[in-house]
Amino acid sequence: DAGITQSPRHKVTETGTPVTLRCHQTENHRYMYWYRQDPGHGLRLIHYSYGVKDTDKGEVSDGYSVSRSKTEDFLLTLESATSSQTSVYFCAISEEGTSSGANVLTFGAGSRLTVL
């Protein structure tokens, strides 16, 4: 997966508990993203980062927070998990100035989270 590692790959937790998902990259890319995938919705952006300590909200950021203290790590935290946050979470990375001009994201393998 082009130097992207997500952990854990699977997690089952209970409503109200905190959960942290980790994304680690070895590509030294500037941009990192967290998406969630749900049936009928495709991939929706939760938060993204454009550098160390620089983050911004995506379209479905409520209930989530992120942190990026190092270029290689981007953490997604659910402070108090709810059943509506049961989903598959994908981390992605991208770099500036690709030859094609398009912002091509490279995705990790995903983290499946189940909130009971």
Place this chain on the structure above:
Amino acid sequence: DQQVKQNSPSLSVQEGRISILNCDYTNSMFDYFLWYKKYPAEGPTFLISISSIKDKNEDGRFTVFLNKSAKHLSLHIVPSQPGDSAVYFCAASGNDYKLSFGAGTTVTVRA
């Protein structure tokens, strides 16, 4: 409100025939469009992209067509092969380094 729409949730095609996947968008500020392919239990992988200044881009069996006036793009796969069975996502971006995705189309290639 979803800015990228894939209105066909599924497509079944015979091996060797053409697969045509469609995508519509609403944001006129989008300037790049991408297609991703996803197998079960894996992350999406990049397939092909097109800039808004072009109307066609080809890469082997995959061709993407863009109709800016209609805010519509399509992906043609010819010939379709069994390994093409997957979920295909259309995506679009402006100048803000974020991608907006459609809901996906599941393609099944029949032998």
